Amino acid sequence: MIKVCDWNGIGIMYGLAFVTVIAGLILIGLGMLLLLLPGRALAWLARFPRDIAAGRILTTLAMAWAVWMLLHARINWVDEHRNLVWMLAPAAWLLIIMFMDELLAVRALGGLLLLAPMPILDAAFLEATPWRLVMVTLAYLLVIAGMVLVWSPYKFRTTVARRLATPARCRAWGGAGLLCGLALDVLALTAF
Numbered sequence: 472m473i474k475v476c477d478w479n480g481i482g483i484m485y486g487l488a489f490v491t492v493i494a495g496l497i498l499i500g501l502g503m504l505l506l507l508l509p510g511r512a513l514a515w516l517a518r519f520p521r522d523i524a525a526g527r528i529l530t531t532l533a534m535a536w537a538v539w540m541l542l543h544a545r546i547n548w549v550d551e552h553r554n555l556v557w558m559l560a561p562a563a564w565l566l567i568i569m570f571m572d573e574l575l576a577v578r579a580l581g582g583l584l585l586l587a588p589m590p591i592l593d594a595a596f597l598e599a600t601p602w603r604l605v606m607v608t609l610a611y612l613l614v615i616a617g618m619v620l621v622w623s624p625y626k627f628r629t630t631v632a633r634r635l636a637t638p639a640r641c642r643a644w645g646g647a648g649l650l651c652g653l654a655l656d657v658l659a660l661t662a663f
Contacts, residue, residue, distance in 0.1 A: 498652030505645025526575030581620025
């Protein structure tokens with residue numbers, strides 16, 4: 472059931488079922504990548520932390536999302552200086568690209584993981600079912616993962632090297648991700 476949720480003062484049409492389906496589809500996609508193409512997935516994951524294009528794309532997405540949230544947060548100072556925010560955002564993006572290029576892709580991914588729980592928690596707030604706690608738990612796990620990736624991006628490489636060292640392990644994690652994604656989609660269709 473799709474509901475109108477007041478997310479930072481803006482009426483957005485979505486509900487916990489929609490958010491859960493999206494999360495499930497992301498897990499299914501990642502799981503299938505690891506399950507069906509473990510060699511390519513391992514090679515890409517090894518290159519990802521220093522991938523300049525991925526870092527800039529993810530940074531652009533994270534900055535755009537953060538600026539959008541800031542502009543709609545109903546903070547008096549921001550409301551009074553909207554033009555300044557519009558001017559400072561590209562300058563901040565440029566400074567990040569220039570001076571934080573070391574492991575930027577992982578840091579930007581962490582930033583996106585820190586932003587993603589907001590719509591999940593807003594949608595979960597409207598649901599009365601105890602099954603919403605599954606998505607609340609997922610949201611807090613995303614926050615923890617995001618903090619770790621932003622704070623110490625080298626952990627990404629060591630975790631990938633340890634957890635996905637062989638194609639068999641990669642397939643096992645991919646299968647687990649696929650099953651979790653399917654479980655989330657079933658939960659979305661039956662409980663919300």
